[in-house]
Amino acid sequence: MPGAENEWFVGVFGQEISNITGAAPETGFPGAEFGPAFKRRDLMDYPKEPVGTLPAKMVWIFERIDTKAKVAIRYDLSKIKPSATPERKELGAKVAQGLANAEEVKGWQAYWNARVKFVFDNADTLPGLFTVEKLR
Secondary structure (H helix, E strand, O other): OOOOOOOOOHHHHHHHHHHHHOOOOOOOOOOHHHOHHHOOOOOOOOOOOOOOOOHHHOEEEEEOOOOOOEEEEEEOHHHOOOOOOHHHHHHHHHHHOOOOOHHHHHHHHHHHHHHHHHHHHHOOOOOOOEEEEEEO
């Protein structure tokens, strides 16, 4: 992973990646009696300490366990609409701290859901939103 679990949104993305791929950090399914084909533990590697890389510069590396083929994925958050403004970031912090009123919470949820919808609607058509590079 491009950062520590508690750095920026790395852990949140890690949860989604785990849901999609089955890979997990040290807390994952060990395989047990089902054998190594079902082992999910230790397939996600997080640095123990924050690395300080800003989200716009993060690179997510995925490696197949069978062929060792790798890809690097970059995700350009600046392309997502509606844009993340300083005011929206402040409101998000207010919502997260439980200090927002009902109208502010509703507005934040609408904004956030619009961003998620934008990603789903444009993930494979907007140049540069996701960039995939095959590694050796």
